[in-house]
Structure formats: C-alpha cells, structure tokens
Amino acid sequence: MSKEEHEVAVLGAPQGQAPATTTVISIPRETSVPDHIVWSLFNTVFMNWCCLGFVAFAYSVKSRDRKMVGDVTGAQSYASTAKCLNIWALVLGIFLTIGSIVLLVFAYLAAYQMSLEMMKNRGY
Known part of the structure; x- marks a missing residue:
C-alpha cells in the first residue's frame, strides 16, 4: 500500500472533489399480525353456537x-374476519348460555x- 493510498484509507476521500451522497436502505419492519388462533380454538371447543367458533x-x-x-395484507384480512367472528361467537355464547x-x-x-x-291436592 502506497503512502497516498494509506492516507486516503485513513482520512477518507478528498472533500472537495466529489459531492457527498447518502444511501438510504429501507428495511421493512416485521409487522405483527395476530391470528387469534387460541381465541378461535377456545370458541370452537367451548362456545361453538351456530358453528361460529x-x-x-x-x-x-x-x-x-x-x-x-x-402476504401481510391477506393475513390482516383473514385475521380481522376471525376477530369479528370470535367476538360474535363469544357474545352469542355468553347470551345463550345465560339464557339456557x-x-x-x-x-x-x-x-x-x-x-x-x-x-x-292429594292432602299430604
């Protein structure tokens, strides 16, 4: 390694020769999509009125x-439908159990x- 290459490596590129450019790397963050599978399993086993569970x-x-x-959007769509069905199954299950x-x-x-x-009437 020559003396000039060593100086460039230590000090960096000369400041006046090239414009400074930046690189932005967008890393997609992991979106947590709840699938409500435990709640659905509970409703299937215990609150399965009208097969909603x-x-x-x-x-x-x-x-x-x-x-x-x-497929995050597909997962969110199915998860929101499962959540809605779980709410209805739970509410219906509670009302029908109390009614029974x-x-x-x-x-x-x-x-x-x-x-x-x-x-x-018999006189007991």
Whole structure:
C-alpha cells in the first residue's frame, strides 16, 4: 500500500472533489399480525353456537398460512374476519348460555311449584 493510498484509507476521500451522497436502505419492519388462533380454538371447543367458533378457527388458520407465506395484507384480512367472528361467537355464547341457565331455573321452579300443588291436592 502506497503512502497516498494509506492516507486516503485513513482520512477518507478528498472533500472537495466529489459531492457527498447518502444511501438510504429501507428495511421493512416485521409487522405483527395476530391470528387469534387460541381465541378461535377456545370458541370452537367451548362456545361453538351456530358453528361460529369453527368458522373463526378456519379463518385464523388461513391468516397464519398467509403470514407464513409473507402476504401481510391477506393475513390482516383473514385475521380481522376471525376477530369479528370470535367476538360474535363469544357474545352469542355468553347470551345463550345465560339464557339456557335462566330457562332451566324457570323450568325447575315451575316443576317444583306443580309438584307442591299436586301434593297439596292429594292432602299430604
């Protein structure tokens, strides 16, 4: 290495000869797309009224597949559909479960009242 090459390496290129240029490298940041697969699995197993939990699970799996391929917009689309279906499955599941419990309590109370009347009419 000659003396001039050594000076250029240490000091850099001469400042007056060429305009300074910058290079911008845009690195795409990883966007986290939630696929809601655990929530969908919960709704499939426990709150599967009208099969909404199963359909949400299918959309969650599609979202995960799209995410693995690298299709972020497709993954987001499937994930938002899965989220909407999970919300509906959860709300419907809660309402229908509470309604079923209330209906069973009223049916039990009606049967209990009827049995008390029957015992009263027989003279017990």
